[in-house]
Amino acid sequence: MALDKVRSSAAEAVADVPRGASLAVGGFGLCGIPMVLIDALLERGVDELSVVSNNCGVDDWGLGVLLAAGRIRKMTSSYVGENREFARQYLSGELELELTPQGTLAEKLRAGGSGIAAFFTQTGVGTQVADGGLPQRYAADGSVALASPPKPVQTFRVAGREREFVLEEAITTDFALVHALRGDRHGNLVFDKSARNFSPLAAMAGRVCIAQVEHLVEPGELDPDAVHLPGVFVDRIVVVGPGVEKRIERRTVREEA
Structure with a gap:
C-alpha cells in the first residue's frame, strides 16, 4: 500500500472499477455524498453495479445519476424514498432491491470492515x-x-x-466511495458533523476505499484524537476543494415574525 495515497484526479482514482463491481457508498440523504467520484464513474460508463448505501440520492443528484443512466443493477438500502426513478425501476423489474433496516445496514458494514462474518x-x-x-x-x-x-x-x-x-x-464490497472534510496523504480522514453518517462504515467495508476530501493536509497535521477513520482503511484520495457543490435535500424555512 502506497504511503502517499493522493491521486491526480477522480477519473484516475476510479479507473479500475470494473463492470459488475460492488460499491459501498457513504452519505445520508444528500449529506456527505461523494459526488465527484460518482460523476467520474458515470463518465467512465461502468454498469451492472451492485451498490450498498443508505439511500440512492434523488433523481438528479447523488447515486440517482447512476441509476437514471441505467448503471445500477442492485441496491442494498434502508430508505428508498425521494427518487421517482428508483420507484419506477424497482416496480418495473429493472432494479433489484435488498431493503435492510437502517441500524442493521450500518452494523453489517461495520462488521464486514472488522472481519466479523x-x-x-x-x-x-x-x-x-x-x-x-x-x-x-x-x-x-x-x-x-x-x-x-x-x-x-x-x-x-x-x-x-x-x-x-x-x-x-456482514457486508463487504469491492470498492468504497466516501466524502471527507479533511484528509492527509496517508489516508487519515476527518468528516464534518452529520456528514460523518455512514461514511466510516462504508469505507471499512470496501476492499479498496477511495475518498474525496475538501482539504488535504500533510501527515502529522491532524490531531490523532480528531481522526474519524484511520488511513489503514483508505487506499486513494482525491482532493476536490472546499468549493465542491453540496445540495440540501429539502429546505424548510420559517416566516419572519
Whole structure:
C-alpha cells in the first residue's frame, strides 16, 4: 500500500472499477455524498453495479445519476424514498432491491470492515426481514420474481429473558466511495458533523476505499484524537476543494415574525 495515497484526479482514482463491481457508498440523504467520484464513474460508463448505501440520492443528484443512466443493477438500502426513478425501476423489474433496516445496514458494514462474518440482532424478528418474502425484484407483469429468503433465528437469554434474534450476514464490497472534510496523504480522514453518517462504515467495508476530501493536509497535521477513520482503511484520495457543490435535500424555512 502506497504511503502517499493522493491521486491526480477522480477519473484516475476510479479507473479500475470494473463492470459488475460492488460499491459501498457513504452519505445520508444528500449529506456527505461523494459526488465527484460518482460523476467520474458515470463518465467512465461502468454498469451492472451492485451498490450498498443508505439511500440512492434523488433523481438528479447523488447515486440517482447512476441509476437514471441505467448503471445500477442492485441496491442494498434502508430508505428508498425521494427518487421517482428508483420507484419506477424497482416496480418495473429493472432494479433489484435488498431493503435492510437502517441500524442493521450500518452494523453489517461495520462488521464486514472488522472481519466479523455475521451477528445476531433483535431488529426484524417476527417480520419479513427475518421470515423472508420481501420483494427484491419484480417481473414485468408485477408479480414477484425474486423474494428475500428466510434468515436463521435463534433464542438467547438476555437480561434474564428468553429473546429471539435473527442472524444477519456482514457486508463487504469491492470498492468504497466516501466524502471527507479533511484528509492527509496517508489516508487519515476527518468528516464534518452529520456528514460523518455512514461514511466510516462504508469505507471499512470496501476492499479498496477511495475518498474525496475538501482539504488535504500533510501527515502529522491532524490531531490523532480528531481522526474519524484511520488511513489503514483508505487506499486513494482525491482532493476536490472546499468549493465542491453540496445540495440540501429539502429546505424548510420559517416566516419572519
